[in-house]
Amino acid sequence: MPQYLLKCEDVHKSFGITKALDGVDFCVERGKIHGLIGENGSGKSTLANIIGRIYAADKGKFTLRGETWTPKSPQEAFSDGVSIIVQETGTILSITVAENLFLGRYEEFSDGFIVNAGKMEKAADQILSSIGVTSIYGSQMTARLNMQQRKIVEIAKAVSNDPDLLIADETSNILSEEGREILFRLFDKQIKNNKSVVTITHNIEEAMELCDTLTILRDGKVTATLNKEEFDENRIKSLMIGREIKDSFYRTDNDEYGEEVVLRMVDATSLRDVTRVSLELHKGEILGIGGLAESGMHTLGKMLFGAERLACGKVECNGKTVDSPETAVALGIAYISKDRDVESLAASTNVSANIAITGTDVNVISKFIYSVKKEKKYVLDQIERLKIKVNSRFDKVSSLSGGNKQKVAFAKWFARDCQIYIMDCPTRGIDIGVKQEVYRMMYQLKQQGKSIVLIGEEMAELIGMSDRIIILKEGRISREFRRSEGVTEDKLIHSMF
Amino acid sequence: MKEKIQRFINSELFENLLPVLILIMMTLLFAILTGGRFMSATNIKLIINQATVIALIATGAVFVYSSGKMNIAMGSTTCVTVMIGILIYARTESLPMTFVGSIIASIGIMACVVFLSNLLHLDMQALTTMLMVFMQSIQSIVLVKGSWAIPYSTVIPLQKANIPMIMLFAYFIIAMFLYDFTPIGRNLEYIGENRTCAQLTGIKLNKYVALSYLFCSVGIGLGAGAFIIRNASIGPSSGSSLNMDVILAMVLAGSPLKGGSKSKIYSGIIGALISVGLGNGLTMLGIGSYYIQIIKGILFLVILISTSKRPDSLPVKQML
Numbered sequence: 001m002p003q004y005l006l007k008c009e010d011v012h013k014s015f016g017i018t019k020a021l022d023g024v025d026f027c028v029e030r031g032k033i034h035g036l037i038g039e040n041g042s043g044k045s046t047l048a049n050i051i052g053r054i055y056a057a058d059k060g061k062f063t064l065r066g067e068t069w070t071p072k073s074p075q076e077a078f079s080d081g082v083s084i085i086v087q088e089t090g091t092i093l094s095i096t097v098a099e100n101l102f103l104g105r106y107e108e109f110s111d112g113f114i115v116n117a118g119k120m121e122k123a124a125d126q127i128l129s130s131i132g133v134t135s136i137y138g139s140q141m142t143a144r145l146n147m148q149q150r151k152i153v154e155i156a157k158a159v160s161n162d163p164d165l166l167i168a169d170e171t172s173n174i175l176s177e178e179g180r181e182i183l184f185r186l187f188d189k190q191i192k193n194n195k196s197v198v199t200i201t202h203n204i205e206e207a208m209e210l211c212d213t214l215t216i217l218r219d220g221k222v223t224a225t226l227n228k229e230e231f232d233e234n235r236i237k238s239l240m241i242g243r244e245i246k247d248s249f250y251r252t253d254n255d256e257y258g259e260e261v262v263l264r265m266v267d268a269t270s271l272r273d274v275t276r277v278s279l280e281l282h283k284g285e286i287l288g289i290g291g292l293a294e295s296g297m298h299t300l301g302k303m304l305f306g307a308e309r310l311a312c313g314k315v316e317c318n319g320k321t322v323d324s325p326e327t328a329v330a331l332g333i334a335y336i337s338k339d340r341d342v343e344s345l346a347a348s349t350n351v352s353a354n355i356a357i358t359g360t361d362v363n364v365i366s367k368f369i370y371s372v373k374k375e376k377k378y379v380l381d382q383i384e385r386l387k388i389k390v391n392s393r394f395d396k397v398s399s400l401s402g403g404n405k406q407k408v409a410f411a412k413w414f415a416r417d418c419q420i421y422i423m424d425c426p427t428r429g430i431d432i433g434v435k436q437e438v439y440r441m442m443y444q445l446k447q448q449g450k451s452i453v454l455i456g457e458e459m460a461e462l463i464g465m466s467d468r469i470i471i472l473k474e475g476r477i478s479r480e481f482r483r484s485e486g487v488t489e490d491k492l493i494h495s496m497f
Numbered sequence: 498m499k500e501k502i503q504r505f506i507n508s509e510l511f512e513n514l515l516p517v518l519i520l521i522m523m524t525l526l527f528a529i530l531t532g533g534r535f536m537s538a539t540n541i542k543l544i545i546n547q548a549t550v551i552a553l554i555a556t557g558a559v560f561v562y563s564s565g566k567m568n569i570a571m572g573s574t575t576c577v578t579v580m581i582g583i584l585i586y587a588r589t590e591s592l593p594m595t596f597v598g599s600i601i602a603s604i605g606i607m608a609c610v611v612f613l614s615n616l617l618h619l620d621m622q623a624l625t626t627m628l629m630v631f632m633q634s635i636q637s638i639v640l641v642k643g644s645w646a647i648p649y650s651t652v653i654p655l656q657k658a659n660i661p662m663i664m665l666f667a668y669f670i671i672a673m674f675l676y677d678f679t680p681i682g683r684n685l686e687y688i689g690e691n692r693t694c695a696q697l698t699g700i701k702l703n704k705y706v707a708l709s710y711l712f713c714s715v716g717i718g719l720g721a722g723a724f725i726i727r728n729a730s731i732g733p734s735s736g737s738s739l740n741m742d743v744i745l746a747m748v749l750a751g752s753p754l755k756g757g758s759k760s761k762i763y764s765g766i767i768g769a770l771i772s773v774g775l776g777n778g779l780t781m782l783g784i785g786s787y788y789i790q791i792i793k794g795i796l797f798l799v800i801l802i803s804t805s806k807r808p809d810s811l812p813v814k815q816m817l
Contacts (some may be wrong), residue, residue, distance in 0.1 A: 307697055329699025343697050344565030346690035349758040357687045357698055368679045412698070 002032045004063070005165055005196045006082075013046055013220075015399070020046040021057075022220040028165060033187055035196040035211035035496035036133040037225035038240055039403070039431045040257050043220040045087050045202045046175065048169045053077040065164070075104055078304060081164035083157075085171045087200070087402070087429070090154045091142050096140035098138035101157045127160045128152075147339055159186055162443065165391035167198045170402070172206060173429050176292060176457070184210070202431045203208050204236055216240055224284065241433050244398055249436040250464025251443045254483060257467050259285035262451050263322075263333070263420055265304060268313030274299050275475040276313070280462050281420065286442065286452045288466030290459065292496050296475035301424045301455045305335040317420065329358070331420075338424040338455075340438030344409040345397050355379045358416040374459070382411035389439070421445065426456040439465060459489040472493045503580040512759070516750040516767045523771060529780035535778055538630075544777050548769040550575075550723045551659040554739070555746045555765030556672050557716020560709040562749060563682070565689035565756030566711055570610075572740030573632035577722035578603045579731045580636065583645045586725075592651060595725065600718030607714035611707045621706070629740070637733050646730030661723035661740075668719055669766060670713065676762040685709055689756025738790075745793060746772045748800050 006028040011023040021043045028034045030220060036044045042360045049055045051062075053071040062069045071077040074084070091100045096378065097169055098121040102108065109120040124138030133156065138148055145153065151174045158166060166187075172180050187197045201207050207214060208231045216239045223239045263281040268274065273296040277465045281287050291297045302308035304315055306322040317320040317331040328335070336342035345354055356363065356375045363374040379393050386407045390400070406426070413421065423442075427435045442452055442465060456462045462469050469481040471492060479495040502558070520753050527535040554571050561568045582599035586592065634781065655661075676682035684705050688695040696702055744754070746768030752760045771791070779789045 018764070305697070324701045325697055325809070326701050335697055337697060342691070343693055346687060346694050346757075347688045349687075353687065353690070353758055357683065357695075360683055364680070370680055370683070427727050 001232040004028065005030045005065060006069075007061075007063040008047070008051065009063075011047065011050060012049060012058045013043075013055065014058055020220050021050070023058075023115050024217070024220070026215055026221055026222070028196045028198055029213070030196055031191055031194045032211055032212040033191060033199060035207040035214040036200045036217065037202075037207055037214055038217035039433055042240070044163075045169050046220075047217070048084060048167050048198065048200055049086070051077075052082060052086075052167055053164075054084065054086070059114055078161055078163075079162070082167070083159065083163035083165070083493060084167040085151075085154050085158045085169060090157075091150045093141075093143040096121070096138065097128075097136055097140045097142055097145070097153050100142050100153055101127060101138070101160060119364060124156075127156050131159060131186060137483065148175055151175060152179055152182065155183060155186065158277075163195070165196050165198065167200075169200045170202065171199075172201055173203065176294070177375060187296075202429065202435075204233055204432070208233065208236070234476060237432060240431070246480045249432070249439055250461070251439065253443075257285035257286075257446070257451075258449070262317065263304060263453075264316045265300075266314050266316070268298050268303055268315060269311045270296070270303055270308050270475075271311050272296070272299050272308070272392070274291045274303060274472075277303075277472075277475075277477055278313075279470060279477070281451050281453060284446055284449045285452055285467045286446055286454055286465055288462035288469035288494070289453060289455045289472065290457075290462050290469055290485055291472035291491055294474075295472040295476040295496065297455050297472045298424055299336075299475075300472065301335065301422050301453065304422050304453060306334060307335065329416075332415065332416075332418045333420045333422065334418035335422045336409050336413065336424060336426055338428060340405060340409055340428075343359055345405060346485040347398040347405075348396065350394045350396055351383070351388065351390055351400070351408055352376075352379045354397055355382050355393075355412045362416070378415050382415045385414065386411050386441075403430040406430050406434065408439070410438070414441075418450070419450045420453070422453045422455070426454070427458070427461065459492050462492065463487050463489065473497075499689070501702055501812065506732065512751065513761065516761075516764065516771070519749075520771050520774070523774055527644055527774070527781070530677065531778065531781045535781060538662045540777065544770065544773050545662065547777070548766075548773040549665050550720050551739070551742050551746050552766045553665050553668060553723055554662075554716050554720040555743045555769055556669055556762065557713040557719075557765075558747060559752060559760055559762050559765055560672075560676065560681075560685060560712040560742055562752060563676075563689050563756050563760035564685040564706055564709050565692065565776060566706060566709065566752070567622045568625045568710065568742060569622070569744075570629035570632060571713070571743050572736050572738070573629045573636065574603060574606055574714075575717050575720050575724065576636050576731060576736040577606070578718060579633045579724050580639065580782060582643060582649055582721055582725050583731065584659075584699055586647045587619055592655065595647075596718075596722040599721040599725070600715060602720035603714045603721060604711065607717070609711045611710050614705075615703060616811045618636070636731075636735075640733040644730045644732040644735075647725065652726045652729045661726050664719050664723060665766070668716065669763075672716075673744065673762050681705070681708065682762070686756070686758045686778070689760065690758060733736035742769075742772055745797050754801070774817060 005162050008024065008026040009019050011024040024043070024047060028046060034497060036047065038044050046055065050057045053074050053076065069080065071080055101124045102120055106115045107121070109116045121138035133152055135144065136152060142150060142153065151171060153483055155171065172183055174185060186225065190197050199210060213225060214231065214236065216236060217225045218240060241489050248417060260283040261280045262283050265277055265279045268277050273294065277462065289297045291299060299308055306315065306324045306328040317333060320331060322328045322331060322333065348461055356379050359378045363371050363378050365371045383390060383393060388407045388411065389404050398403060400408065427438050445452060454462065454465055467483050469480045469487065469492065473496055481491070558568060558571060559582050578599050581602040585598035586595040610628055612620070612625050613619065614621050688700060688702060690704060692702065695699045704719060747764050748754060748768070749771045750761065750764030750768030752764040775793065776789050779792065
């Protein structure tokens with residue numbers, strides 16, 4: 001008889017007219033890692049957020065440790081031993097790491113009205129070192145941390161209360177190898193202590209390896225709950241999508257690219273972590289950039305777009321210097337950031353405004369007069385082309401699923417018909433169905449003679465999609481690979497160290 | 498039916514109509530409570546005249562506030578611009594020169610602030626705070642011995658010809674054209690929504706922010722002109738509540754102080770009418786001016802709290 005830590009029965013949740021969860025039953029056993037898997041918008045995060053009491057269910061019965069459980073707030077759920085690492089950014093930039101870690105719990109360090117910041121920072125340092133993090137300190141300002149480090153702070157916060165149930169919502173895909181190790185060590189610790197983990201991921205291989213049980217959601221309903229011995233990748237994919245997905249969705253061709261150099265970086269050094277890098281991007285080429293998280297590859301993407309100041313060297317596009325995003329855009333360069341919600345989209349406004357913003361100089365009647373009619377066409381064409389699932393073009397971006405948000409980030413640049421696309425982790429946090437579409441679009445762009453810089457943390461993606469791969473190590477080019485069957489993940493990883 | 502109503506309430510159309518509905522409801526309410534006196538032609542004219550100065554400045558301010566920036570020196574800059582206008586009149590005895598000089602003066606003041614901001618990499622909010630203190634000091638020190646004025650008889654023909662109204666109408670048409678029918682408004686709103694993303698989309702932040710302060714300064718210059726026509730004089734404490742009135746007008750008409758796509762160019766006019774109408778109606782009901790200020794302050798706070806309220810949950814994810 002399984003020993004259940006948490007039981008959710010007949011959970012319903014609607015957002016306006018959209019039904020996010022429709023009678024979901026979900027049980028988490030003690031001492032087990034339970035995976036939640038499904039397409040973008042299938043209801044995984046909604047269910048996780050309901051368990052963490054970030055959302056309230058419209059209907060449903062919850063039992064924790066055998067007793068009826070009705071927390072009124074995330075704080076109450078946290079006190080009851082249910083911690084959630086949310087999918088979106090869960091830290092406040094303008095305060096210290098310690099203040100983020102103990103947000104809502106300052107009274108633990110207060111003496112009357114005065115909070116003892118030193119004591120709090122020391123406690124934060126202890127928690128961080130207990131999970132194996134030595135490069136982040138309680139006294140650091142959160143704004144000084146990169147996205148991965150901020151996620152690690154969120155992880156530390158989630159485990160600071162020694163929870164019985166740890167929920168990680170698409171956490172691993174943001175983390176580097178080192179960060180993943182920290183997370184997976186924490187999962188192991190939970191299991192050893194007869195506690196539980198619920199993990200949400202789009203990485204089926206990772207889910208199959210980590211989890212003891214997998215619950216698959218589609219359109220707000222559970223399509224199956226599988227135990228480890230029942231795991232089969234193709235079966236899981238078809239349960240997720242509702243149709244067969246081919247094993248490989250990368251390009252299989254060996255198409256050549258042009259000789260014309262469209263973007264050139266010459267001996268460029270950033271003020272941060274890139275040193276004397278020179279590279280060339282050719283017409284119709286997909287150039288992969290790989291490396292460890294701190295290798296400087298994300299900075300390199302911004303340097304190519306003119307968004308990162310250079311200490312020396314230059315970036316040129318068709319003979320003109322790229323020294324700011326304005327010039328980059330004017331030269332037909334697009335940049336899709338890894339940090340989608342902060343750098344690629346204005347999430348609080350609607351889909352139309354986000355797509356139309358790249359066309360304010362083209363959707364005009366004369367030089368200055370703006371055409372609302374042209375704007376409408378500009379936006380609707382992309383919504384249709386990328387099959388963005390919206391009720392109307394005025395839907396808020398924040399209400400969309402991760403995959404659809406990413407499509408909006410693509411759409412704003414596709415609408416402008418750019419010649420060069422710098423894509424930093426373009427498939428981060430999106431499901432295999434959308435991934436397949438993204439790869440198809442990338443290949444179409446290549447066929448149209450457009451050039452792509454693909455910055456990626458997934459080796460298989462780099463190998464599968466790139467014509468050439470440049471590996472960065474400590475801010476310098478470590479090695480270059482040309483597309484061939486001989487390029488393996490082992491070779492790429494070996495060149496990173 | 499309930500779902501249709503809910504959809505309409507959530508729609509952009511309702512959001513746009515709401516300030517107008519509030520204005521209509523407020524007018525009807527005061528008309529009933531004052532036994533129709535609120536709706537008399539004389540009173541309506543009085544409200545419109547009072548609202549004109551605020552509306553001119555607030556219409557220009559929408560450009561600044563939509564980009565998420567602030568200018569809290571609008572009132573004090575208007576007063577100093579009025580002083581400059583009166584000085585010009587004293588030298589030239591020409592009203593056209595007075596108005597043109599006022600506009601040039603306000604543009605000059607704001608251009609200096611923008612230049613300093615770019616030169617010293619200082620935030621405009623900090624700079625306009627300093628500007629406000631500086632301008633208030635000038636007004637207090639220079640006018641300590643008495644008010645400055647131009648002969649009232651010279652402005653009477655302009656009052657009779659409704660020149661401030663014509664100025665507001667012309668400025669509003671130009672502002673609406675620039676805001677809604679050129680890329681300027683869209684770019685400013687996007688900057689207000691997400692500055693980092695706007696920068697990484699290739700929008701020239703400095704250019705648009707500078708432009709927004711320029712448009713704002715034109716509104717201030719015109720506001721100063723309307724002030725001269727209405728009052729023909731300025732004292733050490735004149736226009737002390739002007740800045741608050743302008744911000745209140747924008748907020749009352751639904752333009753968020755944090756900027757973004759909810760900003761509306763007409764919020765300056767509608768908000769000025771609501772703000773002045775509210776004060777006028779309450780005065781007619783016998784409420785003292787101090788209490789009116791308190792009521793306006795409370796209203797301002799209520800709107801700020803309700804528009805900047807954190808959602809109950811993280812952003813909603815639709816199941817699509």
